[in-house]
Amino acid sequence: MSTAEFRRAGHELIDFIAEYLNEVEHQPVTTSIQPGDLFSALPRRAPERGEPWRNIIDDTRRHILPAITHWQSPNFHAYFPCNNSAPAILGELLSAGLGINGFLWQCSPAITELEMCVMDWLGRALNLPERFLFTENYASSQGGGVIHGTASEAVLTALVAARERAARDSDAPPVAYATSQSHSSVIKAAMVAGIGRHNVRLIEIDSRLAMRPDALAAQIAGDRAAGCKPIFVCATVGTTATGAVDPLRTIAEIAAEQNLWCHVDAAYAGAACICPEHRTLIDGVELADSFNFNPHKWLLTNFDCSAFWTSDRKALINALNITPEYLRNQHSESGRTIDYRDWQIPLGRRFRALKLWYVLRHYGLEGLRAHIREHVRLAELFESLVRSDDRFELPTPRCLSLVCFRLKGTDDKNRALVERLNATRQIFLTPTTVPLAPNGTPRFIIRMAIGATRTQEHHVRAAWDLIRQSADQP
Amino acid sequence: MSTAEFRRAGHELIDFIAEYLNEVEHQPVTTSIQPGDLFSALPRRAPERGEPWRNIIDDTRRHILPAITHWQSPNFHAYFPCNNSAPAILGELLSAGLGINGFLWQCSPAITELEMCVMDWLGRALNLPERFLFTENYASSQGGGVIHGTASEAVLTALVAARERAARDSDAPPVAYATSQSHSSVIKAAMVAGIGRHNVRLIEIDSRLAMRPDALAAQIAGDRAAGCKPIFVCATVGTTATGAVDPLRTIAEIAAEQNLWCHVDAAYAGAACICPEHRTLIDGVELADSFNFNPHKWLLTNFDCSAFWTSDRKALINALNITPEYLRNQHSESGRTIDYRDWQIPLGRRFRALKLWYVLRHYGLEGLRAHIREHVRLAELFESLVRSDDRFELPTPRCLSLVCFRLKGTDDKNRALVERLNATRQIFLTPTTVPLAPNGTPRFIIRMAIGATRTQEHHVRAAWDLIRQSADQP
Structure with a gap:
């Protein structure tokens, strides 16, 4: 592609994106295609000869756009949001244009040092303790931050660091602690790390679906008595299902006393901690070993961008460092660079x-x-609308911009409601089931996860109108 | 940022990239900044108030560009290439603009089904056996491909799948096989997976630095006798250091006979297998369990894009699947979708x-x-230039576009040469050390890794002129 063609195609694509993001709210949020439709519609082999760019873009409009679930639609209230924004798109574009790779400092120093800089910026914005930051004197500080792709990678690296830090203690089988409400990535990390899902203890939860610290302490004591080696606890601030908040300070205190690695998974809720009024959510983080949240969820930074800090970078590096000859260089060995x-x-x-x-x-x-703050306000509004309609109930406390609700009555009734709502394709909701009392039977609840970049009050009101009107349909 | 501002900023950034890629060959390949220079030059806190886009772009030019190692320079011959290209940049841009996430089919069906399609396209282009493909009947086929970020993730998933597939056999400690020339990610995968680096056996290599299958067979037998459980072997096609090629067919036969997972790491060299004349490099792949190469290295597709196929997707999924409630949906449970x-x-x-x-x-x-083919031709040219100068020697066979060479004489003399060359910043080379005979002492060699998107004959001739002229300097 000549430079002139690249400029033309690039300008056109920028306009395409601008138009897409402006118009996406008028599209059905979800697609009507069925499994296999797109796969079958495409050829079975790559072309031998190159094709005109026009055909490629036409096929993008014809085949790809109709097969997309529109995460950027302001009517997308499923999962958690996945914000993009103009400056983040432009940052991703320039990253692709420069085409550089940053595994070592010397590979392209700007990748490493800008990352150190913005991770300190973001850490300070969250009021993280200095021990999680590089600080001015990064060569002698003990902590620091890194951008992972996902929170799953963050928890896996934390777990591996915990395992290696505890390796000198004994050869007993390592065990990790979480709850039934922790993100699935904790169990996946244990599976990948060879610790095994059976060695992840799911600690009892209280009526707010948060970890019970007394149960954690008892389980640790029991595991030690049984010859196991407790190494890691994941405290979740804002669970995926309902936004439950584990009592971080108490958990971190137990972890410190018992010599466990305490990882804080605030993947969704962490973004809100840049607001002083929400910072209390992570009170106690100063006692933890690592902290993670995803700017790609609710902080206007395109997926993928998962921010991870540790106060013990040496433990992390010990667990993950191997240095073959072709990756050695004078800068790395000087100790003055972060690799x-x-x-x-x-x-x-x-x-x-x-x-x-x-x-x-x-x-x-x-x-x-x-x-x-605007999305929290909209969630408060939505919560008040639900509360004002006595056919509905709010089974769990609102967490920031996540509101869980349900029709009073059976799970089947709620399941049917979500199916009717999603079938309209005017909004997209993902329900879940959670116990509504400790040890209770899981019940079906509906999640309204507000937070798409372009969601405004009228979208939330329209969603509620649709829900309200659908509630009485058979 | 308003739509109009986004369009203007986007067009400008497209032009910026077009200009950058046109002009990058005239820039020094590497930067002269020292560790900490960029970090210190930037503020210690994020701004409270938003800043004009103009300032941000100006700072990108002022602070970031001078701190970059230019991987897209045609004079970059270090590591392996990391191709970008106009269509790949545009693809990355649109991906950022759409801002969608594809962990489940229903999250955005186009992500999954286009990936299935292009992985089959690429697999057919490599002439991979059908058992690695989804094929038309993907619901009943056993194999398939996935795009990972890096080859490191590919080998980790393969190792974890191998471990789980072998878990039913016994509780004996699992061991994996590679060589001293395998990529560092094999040992890292073993560390992350909890298998431990001490359980990666580095099999003896022959005079071409390739794995000796007889030594592999003997080591497996010895490990079984010692009560260990052999589970995994990594055969490398094109090692990072010198492009050595392990005898894949024989290794895969031993693996099949001994019930080991055979993973083929062709991260760099795999791209060449779209040419029939190079396809012999992966002869025997039909006996392997998984195969990986990086289109982001030498196939014009921006980093990150690492293509991984397995003939046993069930084993992979068994090792990595956990399904919490909020990720369940009717499509996944129908078995007609790939998640x-x-x-x-x-x-x-x-x-x-x-x-x-x-x-x-x-x-x-x-x-x-x-x-x-053009880069292979340029590497042949470079090889012939080295051969024509009797101060130099070619310590290992050329592999495709990777040529290893050295000055006859001491390692110090060669080390000094590379330092002089890199200090010019006109080219960038990364040397390494390898044993030049089985069990020999590692010797210092210089790698000329041709393959940047824009590298042409005159760049290779200029590099050789610089090397030649620098060779006799003190």
């Missing part, structure tokens, strides 16, 4: 700091706080 | 298939073969 390859599972890494830098500078912290 | 979350370490995933689709269609297989 992020030793902080993560993959070797290679994109220039993800660029989009985060663009977002932090374009919006400023005030702009980002306004984004969070 | 890629169960094929990888992370949960979330970008729409990476888009850039690969754009590349395959824009260039066509003929165009991609021409790209590979």
Whole structure:
């Protein structure tokens, strides 16, 4: 492709994206295609000869767009949001254009040092303790942050660091602690790390679906008595199902006393902690060993961008460092550089700091706080609308912009309601089941996860109108 | 940012990238900044208020560009190439613009089904056996492909699948096999998976630095006798250091006979297998359990794009699947959909298939073969230039576009030469040390890794002129 063609195609694609993001709210949120439809519609072999760019873009409109679930639609209230934004898209574009790789400092120093910089920025915005930051004197500090792709990678690296830090203690089988409400990635991490899902103890939860610290302490004592080696606990701030918040401070205190690695998974809720009024959610984080949240969820930074800090980077690096000859260089050996390859599972890494830098500078912290606060306000509004209709109930406390609700009555009635709602394709909701009392039978609840970049009050009111009207249909 | 501002900023950034890629060959390949320079030059806190886009772009030019190692420079011959291209940049841009996430089929069916499609396209282009493909009847086929971020993730998932497949056999400690020349990610995978680096046996290599199958067979027998459980062997096609090629067919036969998972790491060299004349490199792949190569290295598809196929997707999914309630849906449970979350370490995933689709269609297989063949021709040219100068020697056989060479004489003399060359910043080379005879002392060699998207004959001749002229300097 000539430079002129690239410019033309690039300008056109920028306009395409601008139009898409402006118009996406008028599209059905979900697609009507069935499994296999797209796969079958496409050829079985790559073309031998190159094709005109026009055909490729036409096929993108014809085949790809109709097969998309529109996460950027303001009517998308499923899972958690996955914010994109203009500055983040531009950051991702420039990262692709530069085409550089940053596994070692010397691979492209800007990747490493801008990442160190923005991770300190973001850590300070969250009021994380200094021990999680690089700080001015990064060569002698003990902590620091790294951008992973996902929270799953973050918890896996934390678990592996915990296992290695505890390896000197004994050869007893390592066990980890979470709850039935923790993210599935904790169990997956234990599976990948060879610890095994059977060695993840799911600690009892209280009526708010949060971990019971007394049960954690008892389980640790029991495991020690049984000859196991407790190494790791995951405290979740804002669970995926309902936004439940584990009592972080108490858990972290137990972990410190018992010599466990305490990882804080605030994948969704962490973003809100840039607002002082929400910072209490992570009170006690100063006692933890690692902390993670996803700017790609609710902080206007395109997926993938998962921010991870540890106060013990040496433990992380010890667990992940191998240095073959072809990766050695004078800078690394001087100790004056950070080599992020030793902080993560993959070797290679994109220039993800660029989009985060663009977002932090374009919006400023005030702009980002306004984004969070508006969605919390909309969730409060939605909560009050649900409360005002006595056919509905609010089975769990609202967490920030996540509201869980249900029709009073049977699970089947609720299941049918969600199916009717999603069938309209005007909104998209993902329900779940959770116990509504400790040890209770899981019940079906509906999640309203507000937070898409473009969601405004009228979208939330329209969603409620649709829900309200659908509630009495057979 | 308003739509109009986004369009303006986007067009400008497209032009910026077009200019950058046109002009990058005139820049020094590497940067002169020292560790900490960029970090210190940036503020210590994020701004409270948003800043004008102009300032952000100006700072990108002022602070970031001077701190970059230019992987897209045609004079970059270090590591392996990391190709970007116009269609791949545009694919990455659209992926960022759509802002969708594809961990389940229903999350955005296009992500999953386009990926299935292009992985079959690419598999057919490599002439992989049908058992590695989804094929038309994907609901009943046993294999299939997935795009990982890196080859490190590919080998980790393969190792974890191998461990779980072998778990029913016994509780004996699992061991894995590779060589001293295998990529560092094999040992890292064993560390992450809890198998431990001490349980990776490095099998003896022959005079071409390739694995000795007789030594592999003997080690397996010895490990079984010692009560260990052999589970996994990694055969490398094109090692990082010198491009050595393990005897894949014989290794895969031993693995099949001994019930080990055979993973083929062709991260760099696999791209060349779209050319019939190079396809012999992976002869025997039909006996393997998984195969991986990186289109992001030498196939014009922006990092990250690592293509992984397995003939036993059930084993992979068994090792990585956990299904909590909030991820259940009717489509997944029908068995008619592929849910890629169960094929990888992370949960979330970008729409990476888009850039690969754009590349395959824009260039066509003929165009991609021409790209590979031109770089192989340039490497042959470079090899002949080295051979024509009797101060130099070629310590290992050329592999495709990777040529290893050295000055006859001491390691110090060679080390000094590389330091002089890199200090010019006109080219960038990464040396390594390898044993030049089985069990020999590692010797210092220089790698000339040709393959950047824009590298042409005059760049290779200029590199040689610089090397030649520098060779006699003190």
